[in-house]
Amino acid sequence: xxxxxxxxxxxxxxxxxxxxxxxxxxxxxxxxxxxxxxxxxxxxxxxxxxxxxxxxxxxxxxxxxxxxxxxxxxxxxxxxxxxxxxxxxxxxxxxxxxxxxxxxxxxxxxxxxxxxxxxxxxxxxxxxxxxxxxxxxxxxxxxxxxxxxxxxxxxxxxxxxxxxxxxxxxxxxxxxxxxxxxxxxxxxxxxxxxxxxxxxxxxxxxxxxxxxxxxxxxxxxxxxxxxxxxxxxxxxxxxxxxxxxxxxxxxxxxxxxxxxxxxxxxxxxxxxxxxxxxxxxxxxxxxxxxxxxxxxxxxxxxxxxxxxxxxxxxxxxxxxxxxxxxxxxxxxxxxxxxxxxxxxxxxxxxxxxxxxxxxxxxxxxxxxxxxxxxxxxxxxxxxxxxxxx
Numbered sequence: 031x032x033x034x035x036x037x038x039x040x041x042x043x044x045x046x047x048x049x050x051x052x053x054x055x056x057x058x059x060x061x062x063x064x065x066x067x068x069x070x071x072x073x074x075x076x077x078x079x080x081x082x083x084x085x086x087x088x089x090x091x092x093x094x095x096x097x098x099x100x101x102x103x104x105x106x107x108x109x110x111x112x113x114x115x116x117x118x119x120x121x122x123x124x125x126x127x128x129x130x131x132x133x134x135x136x137x138x139x140x141x142x143x144x145x146x147x148x149x150x151x152x153x154x155x156x157x158x159x160x161x162x163x164x165x166x167x168x169x170x171x172x173x174x175x176x177x178x179x180x181x182x183x184x185x186x187x188x189x190x191x192x193x194x195x196x197x198x199x200x201x202x203x204x205x206x207x208x209x210x211x212x213x214x215x216x217x218x219x220x221x222x223x224x225x226x227x228x229x230x231x232x233x234x235x236x237x238x239x240x241x242x243x244x245x246x247x248x249x250x251x252x253x254x255x256x257x258x259x260x261x262x263x264x265x266x267x268x269x270x271x272x273x274x275x276x277x278x279x280x281x282x283x284x285x286x287x288x289x290x291x292x293x294x295x296x297x298x299x300x301x302x303x304x305x306x307x308x309x310x311x312x313x314x315x316x317x318x319x320x321x322x323x324x325x326x327x328x329x330x331x332x333x334x335x336x337x338x339x340x341x342x343x344x345x346x347x348x349x350x351x352x353x354x355x356x357x358x359x360x361x362x363x364x365x366x367x368x369x370x371x372x373x374x375x376x377x378x379x380x381x382x383x384x385x386x387x388x389x390x391x392x393x394x395x396x397x398x399x400x401x402x403x404x405x406x407x408x409x410x411x412x413x414x415x416x417x418x419x
Contacts, residue, residue: 055364055377055417057384058400059111063411065090066111067101070402070412072128072179073339073389080107082400082414083114083137084389085125089411090116092123099123099144102137102155105414115161119144122151122163127179128232128389129155130188138164138188140176149174149195152188152206164188164210169195172214173202179232181241189215189241191228200226200248203233203241203263216269220248223271225259231288231340231390236295239265242272244285244299249274257283257304260297260315272297273315277304282311282323288340288390292347298324300337300351309335309356312349312367324349325367329356332375334363341367342393350376350399352387361385361406364399364417376417381406384413 061067067086074084082105090113092099099117102125106112114137117123123144129137137155145151149167156162167174173192180188186208196202200218207213220226225245234242241263249259249271257275264270275283282301290298295317305311305326312325329335334353341351347369357363361379364387368374376399379385384403392400399417407413 054419055383055415057407057413057415058109059105059414060408061086061089061411061413062409063089063097065101065116066113067103068097068411069100069404070414071126071388071404073402074105074392074400074414075128075131076392076394076400077131077135081105082392083129083131084402084414085127085129085139086412087124087126087142087404092116092118094119094123094144100125100141102129102139114159115155117141117144121145121161122153126177127230130180130182130232132182132186138180138182140179140190142175142177142193150176150192152176152180152190152210165206165212167192167195171196171202171217172204172212173217177229178243181233181235183235183239189233189235191233191243193227193229198226200224201228201245203243215267216263218245218248220256222248222250222256222274224248224269225261225271226256230286230338230388234289234291234297236291242289242291242297244287244289246284246286246302250276252277253283253304257281258285258301260285260289260299272319273321275301275304279304279306279308280323281305281321282313282326285313286338290341290343292343298343298349299340302336302338302354309333310337310353312337312341312351324371325373327353327356331358333357333373334365334375338388339390342391342399344393344397350391350393352389352391352401354386354388362387362403364391364401376419379403379406383407384415 067089122141174195226248283304307328335356385406
């Protein structure tokens with residue numbers, strides 16, 4: 031059943047944000063923790079008409095503890111939130127990853143748990159609103175608990191990761207085709223030449239079909255369980271560690287979220303810990319594998335700490351992202367890192383407008399930023415926000 035919550039209080043805010051980009055930070059929607067959803071861990075995507083789509087980990091109904099099994103929602107330019115699907119556990123539960131949209135408007139995503147075996151699902155939501163489970167994870171060699179979203183190739187195949195299970199318990203990389211056929215592409219081992227337990231964001235795919243991602247664990251020693259890796263899985267199935275993070279101050283450790291690739295093939299992302307001040311980093315790795323630390327977070331008033339999301343990038347090379355904590359209020363921050371290395375704090379969350387932003391920031395062609403916070407806001411169940419420079 032489709033539920034709609036027309037929120038007149040946010041109509042003026044959303045329309046003015048679209049018409050008057052000189053305005054800065056606006057809360058577009060406050061989740062109530064009821065049928066509309068709760069705890070939007072992932073960021074949002076946008077269609078050509080300007081509608082936003084995302085997931086909440088909890089909320090709605092279903093046989094799940096802690097306030098429901100979660101929803102997939104749409105937030106349109108008129109200020110209306112529509113629940114496109116409410117999970118009930120048997121079809122999936124706790125979607126913590128972003129969705130991806132095809133050319134016809136169908137949405138695809140993952141749920142961390144639930145489904146026929148209880149280990150998570152890959153799902154499709156058609157434009158009619160009908161949900162279809164494309165694959166149910168079994169908790170065996172295929173992996174379990176997919177905590178990252180999907181990337182879709184030109185023929186409609188979906189690629190993603192699982193956090194756990196597999197032979198070593200360190201997760202997998204997989205492909206699911208449009209008919210729901212599952213193919214195991216890689217099993218993580220957690221060793222020095224591999225990674226472990228991918229979380230947050232989604233994989234990246236280049237024009238040739240090669241996949242790129244990070245894991246917060248595995249790789250070289252120096253951290254308990256490894257400091258994490260940046261990896262490539264080529265189209266022909268070859269797995270390569272492009273960079274193994276280390277705990278010494280000149281590097282970061284424990285990378286979460288998505289990887290971003292520029293036209294030159296450089297890869298960008300963040301680490302949640304380590305760096306010069308042990309509060310996380312923003313990094314770049316060249317096509318030849320050379321790493322550069324672009325910024326080390328220090329937890330001061332002009333900074334933040336512990337980013338668990340990757341970055342967005344504009345045509346000039348400026349990067350945008352969020353930190354999970356620190357800054358003046360301790361609730362997280364929205365930042366810009368210029369191509370020349372200048373760091374600017376764009377917004378400090380203060381709990382009333384959100385707390386703990388964990389999903390990737392979406393940047394539109396007009397420069398507007400959109401994102402979510404897991405908790406905080408009017409009711410304490412998270413927010414959808416925009417920032418117009």
